[in-house]
Structure formats: C-alpha cells, structure tokens
Amino acid sequence: MSIITRLLSLTILVFFMLAPLQSHAQRNNIEVQTILDKHAAAIGFSKRKEVSSLISFGSIEQLGNTLKVTILQKRPNKYRLDIHLDDGRITQAFDGRTGWNLNPYLSPDTSNIEGMELRQLIESAIFDGVLFNANEMNYTLEYGGEDQIASTPSHILILKKPSGDRMKFFIDKADYLIKRTEANIFLQGFPYESNSVFSDFREIEGMVLPFRIENNNGQLSTQIIVDTVRVNEKLEDGLFSRSK
Numbered sequence: 001m002s003i004i005t006r007l008l009s010l011t012i013l014v015f016f017m018l019a020p021l022q023s024h025a026q027r028n029n030i031e032v033q034t035i036l037d038k039h040a041a042a043i044g045f046s047k048r049k050e051v052s053s054l055i056s057f058g059s060i061e062q063l064g065n066t067l068k069v070t071i072l073q074k075r076p077n078k079y080r081l082d083i084h085l086d087d088g089r090i091t092q093a094f095d096g097r098t099g100w101n102l103n104p105y106l107s108p109d110t111s112n113i114e115g116m117e118l119r120q121l122i123e124s125a126i127f128d129g130v131l132f133n134a135n136e137m138n139y140t141l142e143y144g145g146e147d148q149i150a151s152t153p154s155h156i157l158i159l160k161k162p163s164g165d166r167m168k169f170f171i172d173k174a175d176y177l178i179k180r181t182e183a184n185i186f187l188q189g190f191p192y193e194s195n196s197v198f199s200d201f202r203e204i205e206g207m208v209l210p211f212r213i214e215n216n217n218g219q220l221s222t223q224i225i226v227d228t229v230r231v232n233e234k235l236e237d238g239l240f241s242r243s244k
Helices: 012-021 024-043 115-125
Strands: 053-062 065-074 078-085 088-094 099-102 140-149 152-160 166-172 178-187 190-204 207-216 221-231
Touching: 024 140, 024 152, 024 207, 078 115, 088 115, 099 115, 140 166, 152 178
Parallel strands: none
Antiparallel strands: 053 065, 053 221, 065 078, 078 088, 088 099, 140 152, 152 166, 166 178, 178 190, 190 207, 207 221
C-alpha cells in the first residue's frame, strides 16, 4: 500500500449515486487509507520521512533482570539491537540483506538468522514501518472494525501475510496512535501468539514515538523502556555487518 494516497473529491450528488456501487474491497480500501492518513498525521510521518537514522537508548526488563539496550535504525532497512551484559553483549542485526546474531551464552561466534525470526527482523528493519509498506511486501491490509482496549475505543487494522501469519493493529480513535498489536504466527507448524502494548508517547523533533513497549507471548513478558532518542546521527553501514 502506498504511504499516503489522495482520495478524489466528489460532489455530494455523485457520491450518493456511486456509493451503492462500491465493492466491499473498495469500501475497505477507503476505510483503511483514511485511518492510515490520520495515523500518519498523528505520528508526524512527514517528519519521519526526512529522518535518516534513529538511535534509541534504554533498558530491557525480563525475568526479573534489567539490562541496558541500544537500538540502531538506518533508512531504508538497516537495524541493530544490542543488549549490554556485564561481560559482553547480545546482538541481533539486519544489514539490508542478511540477518545475524551474537549470543555469547550460546556460541562465541556470530550466526545467521533464518526462517520466522528473519522475517520478523526484516519487518523491524523497515524504517517507516510495515503498515506503510504492506503492498511492497505483498501483504494485505484490511479494516477489522472497532474494539475496546483498556476502555479506549480503537480501530483495528489487520495485516495478512502470504505465510498465513497475521497481525492486528489497535489504533486509538481519539489520537490515532497504535496502542496495541496482536500477532498470530505459525512456528514450526504450530500457532503462536504475541501481544505488545505501547505507551508513554513523546514528541521527538516532530515525530511521536512510544517510550515504553510491553510484550507478552503467553510464556515470557518483556518490557523495553526508552530513555533517549537521537535523530540523524551518522551511522556507518559497517555497524550493521557481522564484522562489528
């Protein structure tokens, strides 16, 4: 789906003459695009398009442990996550072509990321987000109606993938920010669910970003708290390669 499309203005007369003739798919596309347009305005998407890189510093909390974390993002699709340990680091990265990780608890060497984990990493690396790049990835985006999230009325957008995986985005009807996602994926042929909640939204150079992300997959809960975000700092491509 293109990032922002213009809906043609029609006179009231023509609108009411043609509206009954619209297919369900056409009505769905108009509903989806309207919500995307409002979401784009809410997050300062036009400002984000001018940004070449983001560096986020914060902490990750899991199983009672709190560790420092750094996330590097570079347009259009480079990504690196570092979890800092007392005696090293855990790294997960995508250099625009391949995904790799380093986990000293498993091996002293880096290893390739493949399968479902790679697909998720590729989506994380898309600088402008998967919602605004659904068509390019051969995904389908549909309107899923409305629901209540913590007593907050929300629009639901459903992202469907060729693999059969799907993801729901709950967009607050009041401020059009994404407050929750629900992912349903297949892992080795078995269904797997993961939910994320986004909060503590702050404006950074015209962009609105969540500074708190809570994830739960039914077995493990993880919380990422962002302290600082730096914009448009120079990031060498080598930072995303396995040599670093």
